[in-house]
């Protein structure tokens with residue numbers, strides 16, 4: 001059976017070119033970049049080359065990029081590091097109700113430490129109103145953290161506009177860009193961000209490597225204490241193979257991103273149209289146009305997302321759901337609930353995320369298989385009255 005992977009928002013396959021670039025750094029070029037000898041200097045040079053690729057993608061300076069262990073660490077570092085660096089200024093942080101757990105739980109942690117957090121609502125399409133950000137600011141506000149694009153529903157936020165507000169008030173502005181970095185053109189100056197989180201494995205790079213852009217002059221305290229690496233901002237011996245792979249992934253993304261986005265937009269819209277044509281009682285979650293080119297999130301009424309997911313998996317199709325039972329938690333997706341969806345609709349959600357290796361045939365196959373599964377499950381559902 002041919003397997004179809006439509007869960008690129010969870011993780012992506014590592015591009016074979018990336019793997020090729022990484023391999024020598026496990027074996028021949030294994031030196032510790034802090035070492036003075038040639039082995040070490042070779043590793044150091046490779047790190048700086050990768051840093052340069054990321055900086056130039058973002059329109060940033062090389063010294064504004066710090067490598068971290070993952071996107072989660074970048075979010076934790078940005079939020080806690082800013083909070084602790086600005087304690088003398090204030091204790092108020094503004095974020096949204098649809099952030100990734102790496103942001104929400106960092107904020108919850110700080111709440112326990114005495115910080116005050118405002119979780120802004122979103123409209124039915126998942127958009128944050130910049131006016132709400134403005135109104136939430138107090139003279140104690142030290143950080144605003146709003147994600148660039150949401151990982152579940154794909155909605156892209158008005159980051160430049162929010163950043164402008166933050167800048168006028170001289171408040172640090174962080175954005176979790178894990179879903180957009182390497183997928184959309186980005187310029188940190190145009191977006192008015194001070195802190196910007198990225199991760200390797202969401203753009204066909206390796207797992208376990210992230211980066212944080214820290215704009216010049218941004219106050220932040222280190223998260224990891226130890227050696228002198230990363231200008232003393234992130235101690236620990238660098239993961240050179242992963243950093244090299246991350247750099248290669250960015251280099252490839254830079255060349256292929258625009259064509260890829262065009263291809264994915266066509267596939268996305270084809271999948272949405274097909275689902276609406278072939279299945280009744282469906283809702284599209286997320287903004288119809290201000291959304292990632294690779295994201296389709298729908299709620300299919302009267303059945304459970306988890307049942308659909310398992311049935312699709314038996315046909316070799318991998319997707320994701322905001323339904324509780326698929327994860328170990330009992331709650332429905334906080335993102336879908338924040339849109340105003342009922343628990344039933346949130347539990348009936350399916351997320352399809354496509355990427356570099358997705359083909360038109362994959363979408364045709366999904367549109368062949370999914371309606372049959374829905375029909376079967378609805379015929380067994382006590383909620384379905386036809």
Ligand SMILES: *Cc1c(COP(=O)(O)O)cnc(C)c1O
Pocket residue numbers: 009010070071072073075100102147149150151176177178179199200201202208209210
């Ligand atoms: C995947 C993801 C993260 C976490 O990144 P890791 O590298 O897996 O830790 C954070 N934020 C968003 C929006 C994500 O999609």
